[in-house]
Amino acid sequence: MNALVLDGFRGEEGQGVLAVLTNALAQAGYATEVVVLREKTIAPCLGCFGCWIKTPGECVIDDDGRAVARAAVRSDLLAYVTPVTFGGFSSELKKAVDRFIPNISPFFARVQGETHHQRRYRRCPSLIGLGVLPQPDREAEAIFKTLVAHNALNWRSPRTAAAVVALDGTSDVAAIARGLIEAVAR
Amino acid sequence: MTEKKALLLVGSPRGIEQSTSGRLGGRLLDALKERGFETDKLHVHAVVRSPTETERALAAVAWADLVVLSLPLYVDSFPAPVIALFERIAEQRVGAGRTRILLIIQCGFPESEQNATALAIAECFAAEVGWRWLGGLALGGVETYGGSAHEVLDLIGKALAEGRPAPDLAANKAMPAWLYRIGGNIMWRREAKKNGVARRLRAKPYAD
Numbered sequence: 001m002n003a004l005v006l007d008g009f010r011g012e013e014g015q016g017v018l019a020v021l022t023n024a025l026a027q028a029g030y031a032t033e034v035v036v037l038r039e040k041t042i043a044p045c046l047g048c049f050g051c052w053i054k055t056p057g058e059c060v061i062d063d064d065g066r067a068v069a070r071a072a073v074r075s076d077l078l079a080y081v082t083p084v085t086f087g088g089f090s091s092e093l094k095k096a097v098d099r100f101i102p103n104i105s106p107f108f109a110r111v112q113g114e115t116h117h118q119r120r121y122r123r124c125p126s127l128i129g130l131g132v133l134p135q136p137d138r139e140a141e142a143i144f145k146t147l148v149a150h151n152a153l154n155w156r157s158p159r160t161a162a163a164v165v166a167l168d169g170t171s172d173v174a175a176i177a178r179g180l181i182e183a184v185a186r
Numbered sequence: 187m188t189e190k191k192a193l194l195l196v197g198s199p200r201g202i203e204q205s206t207s208g209r210l211g212g213r214l215l216d217a218l219k220e221r222g223f224e225t226d227k228l229h230v231h232a233v234v235r236s237p238t239e240t241e242r243a244l245a246a247v248a249w250a251d252l253v254v255l256s257l258p259l260y261v262d263s264f265p266a267p268v269i270a271l272f273e274r275i276a277e278q279r280v281g282a283g284r285t286r287i288l289l290i291i292q293c294g295f296p297e298s299e300q301n302a303t304a305l306a307i308a309e310c311f312a313a314e315v316g317w318r319w320l321g322g323l324a325l326g327g328v329e330t331y332g333g334s335a336h337e338v339l340d341l342i343g344k345a346l347a348e349g350r351p352a353p354d355l356a357a358n359k360a361m362p363a364w365l366y367r368i369g370g371n372i373m374w375r376r377e378a379k380k381n382g383v384a385r386r387l388r389a390k391p392y393a394d
């Protein structure tokens with residue numbers, strides 16, 4: 001099983017949490033690739049829908065965004081790791097996530113009573129979100145969890161789980177990381 | 187209200203003129219201008235590309251006492267460049283304690299409720315930087331709206347100019363979601379055909 005971990009931090013501040021997560025993934029038997037998004041050239045999505053109607057399945061921008069989207073499709077587990085930013089994802093993470101829409105079909109589908117898209121690929125990775133905050137913030141945490149769950153509907157992820165850890169020493173990061181991996185295990 | 191300075195931030199990569207976000211936001215800005223506001227507008231994707239432009243954008247944000255952010259929903263939240271600008275605003279706490287923010291958000295799916303997470307993120311941003319949250323107009327399936335969104339924006343402009351809070355609005359269009367989905371699927375096929383890729387719409391370039 002392969003896991004793709006996206007490091008959405010602007011600097012090194014996420015290293016500790018990332019190490020704990022990658023360790024837990026290794027223990028659960030995953031071969032893990034970590035993509036440090038700040039070191040990649042990923043232009044923002046142009047909003048042109050070329051990835052659906054001009055070059056179906058691939059973004060029209062030829063940069064690292066394509067390789068990250070490809071790696072995401074080929075993984076069994078996709079993990080977003082990000083500073084919780086106004087309850088959501090950092091701009092570093094989001095620039096990659098916006099470039100994932102080539103991986104779904106333009107065609108609409110009804111999913112859990114809402115409109116979403118059909119799958120492009122038969123197999124889709126499960127999705128976990130691990131948000132990091134300086135100290136606990138229940139409101140931001142609730143938004144973050146909703147956001148990850150809703151992303152999973154858009155990507156048609158078979159399983160999903162999200163958690164937020166605080167860096168003030170109040171969170172048992174290892175237990176939380178293990179919990180996320182167990183939540184998406186078959 | 188002493189100041190009447192409104193800044194429109196257009197958060198669509200398609201630009202101020204071409205995007206639905208730009209057109210809706212521009213309409214509200216016109217409604218405000220008619221009522222004595224000084225106005226300015228910025229295309230967020232253009233300004234975050236360079237540090238000098240970003241500095242100019244932060245100065246424009248500091249100038250405004252009302253920020254209208256008009257943007258498309260991108261994967262349940264803001265397009266990445268909008269988050270990037272907001273990270274900078276939050277770092278410097280630009281306009282803390284005096285700026286008001288109103289959101290106009292619209293999405294491709296016909297359910298306006300799908301904008302809820304993005305609205306919550308905007309409200310969380312406002313709380314973090316110390317801006318006053320005025321609420322937002324959330325629209326779904328905008329392509330089928332015609333003029334009705336514009337009328338709503340005129341009402342919001344009037345309320346803001348009179349110092350009343352803008353209403354929180356979620357507007358759903360008349361078309362049922364299932365019909366919207368069928369129409370949308372026909373539209374994608376037609377667009378792909380124009381590009382000569384109708385038969386490749388379900389291509390799987392990354393399949394292993």
Ligand SMILES: Cc1cc2nc3c(=O)[nH]c(=O)nc-3n(C[C@H](O)[C@H](O)[C@H](O)COP(=O)(O)O)c2cc1C
Binds near residue numbers: 045258261
């Ligand atoms: C990368 C990307 C992600 C999108 N994500 C969503 C989404 O999660 N939900 C939705 O309803 N529409 C989504 N859309 C559709 C846009 O919100 C919609 O087309 C919008 O009307 C575009 O407005 P604009 O012309 O101002 O850019 C997405 C579009 C793009 C390009």
